[in-house]
Amino acid sequence: MIPWLPQLTVRILIHLLVLRPLLKLAFGVGAEGRENLSGLERFILVANHNSHLDVLLLLCLLTPRQLGRTHPVAAYEYFCKPKALLWLVTYLLQPVWVERGDRRADPLQGMREVLQRGHCLVVFPEGTRGVAGQIVPFKAGVGQLAVEFPDIPIVPACLLGPERSLPKRSVLPVPLWNRVIVGPPQLLQGTRREIAAALEGMIRELAASQAATRHKRGRRRQPVPTIAVLGIDGSGKSPLAEGLATRLSRSARVCLISDEVAFLDGGARLPVQVLLKERLREQVGRRAKTAGTLKSYRIPKLAELLLRDRVVKDIRRLYAPDLIVLDGAPLLNITAWAGLYHEEAFDEELCAAALRVLSGNDSLVAEGHAIYALFPELVTLKRLHLADLELPTATLFLDVDPRVSIQRILTRGQSRQVHETEEKLARLREGYRLVCRVVAADLGAPTRALDGHRSREEVLDTAVLEITGMDMGRQSGEVM
């Protein structure tokens, strides 16, 4: 036999057959964590209060058996006016009346009686419906009940939506989805004020966990931060980038753009659809790697870097990760490489101008600037609207002696690329150093140099420390 059948009264039937379907149709009750409540014999249900709908929505969560034994706490003065309303509310909800004006009577007395009878309470410790969408400090009365009845679990619940559906001072309910999130039952210790504050904190937390799901206007999303790992070939920047991405993915969705694109979440790789541009970039990159002379290296490498920048933009637009870790940064790589081709004239001033032009911020660079004479490619890139490369939010430069890196390349056993000689790598290293200096000084983006001679683990630990210590905008601060 169904255990709650004997408790079935006309009142419960009205609740189950009339009120609940109507509420569901008009105010679609989306309940989360109902299981926190369903097994409980005795409880005090505590929730935030914004609307007259609140209590009806909370009653929707109860089993028929609980429904017959649960009494909401209500303010008498609101419902006493038309006699019919008072009768209706008293009949349907069987509330514990509290008279706010009466200073002499103990407002908790009625609640105590209910709890002593073994029944349950629905309490709104804010005391009043308050400002829509805001939770005001809880009154200590609920704490007092918890102190007096330490064996009755208190269930915190958060109501979202009633403040829009039926706000204070409005007669017209507008159908909207309302959500009730029920937290786990609590047996709290402490003084009455501490308990009230703890419950308030829990309900705020429940509200915050859901707040992100709603659309907000007028607040632009922070751009996804990018972390670039720079370094000459063989410095171990690819393993560092991968390690960094894996580490950071423990608390955020990270996209790693290295030789291939990977998405990491919780330290594990996620499968994703491949982008066509990424395929193209791989092809071009392979072409550059097998180039015979520095001259034939130049165009494929430039194309690869430009494509890589496009891939970053596509990934940001299509996949919206929390963080992008780049193995090399197209803007900084191109600039450092440019220095290699015109070493004699390339100083900090020219480097800053090149960075500005390539990243599309060329308003400070005059039309006839020396940089355009030195690098006619820049004019072409500008004309093709390709000069809008991204400056990474943060840059890590893995500094390694070229001799060590050549050793590493040789032990890797791959064929050497055209520029991988000690002399060229030393010049490239200087180029990267110069670029990092300029980026930090002129463009104001944080850069850090890491000593690449230490073991991989050590370098990774320092890198993670550096990154978490950096201020990369509000969003990344939340992420890490």
Next chain:
Amino acid sequence: MVDHASEMTLVALLVVLSAATLLRGSLRFPFTVAIYLPHVWMFVLAFTLAALGLSPWGLGVLAVLCFHALREYFTLADLRIEDRWGMFTAYLTIPFMFYYISIDWYGMFIISVPVWAFLVVPFAVTLGRQDAEGSVLAIGAIDLGLFLLVYCVGHIAYLMYYSVWMAVYLVAAVVLCDLLAYLLESRERPARIGLPLQLLAPIPAVALLGLVLAPWSGITLPHGLSLAALIPLLVAISAHVVTRLEADLGIDRGHIPAGGGGSINSLKSVLYAAPVTFHYLRYVLDDF
């Protein structure tokens, strides 16, 4: 207008879908299928009722579907307490529009949202506010929901009122496109190659569907073929558009809680196809 066998087909389909909907907890459908199913069920229920001669009830079911989707949209969109009168007016549009459909007043139906609701909503929004801040965005947001989720879906209702089997054809074609897109969705294939495949594969399927349903729907072969080319394209466009809107509304397709965007997600493919197919058929058929 429909013979006995076709009614039975719809009833049988309804029974199958009811069973699947009821059992969806225990059958462990993939998440996307589980939230999609109730909406197909609603359409089939409406069509069955209409085929059995209970057109007003069928229209009622579709009106509830519209209401459900609109309520979900209003919940997710950043509409504030001050915009309540605007939302309320938007809801009121639904019974009016469906009433005009039920009395077969095409002229009024087709201007109900674009003219009347369009004019009344700004009035209602500005009436309910003390200050002007945010009025433009609120009116825009309410109108978008109204046009997409009420007006576009309303075209299916009018099509159903005219000929149940044309509406069946439309919805079945869209479901077919969704199903193929779901099956063809691959993580291995580059994104830009996957799309043309998803676009081309449904064309023969929809053409075949049109051919099978032709005896009942009365859509002749040439029109069936051009619709077969049109519908997959429209489905792709509307999926593209609504996916962006969903992303902006904060709907995460991997995790949709109750009322968190399931209706919008399930209806998204039909939103463009419905008005275009409706007007195509209205244009080419003399007696519409």
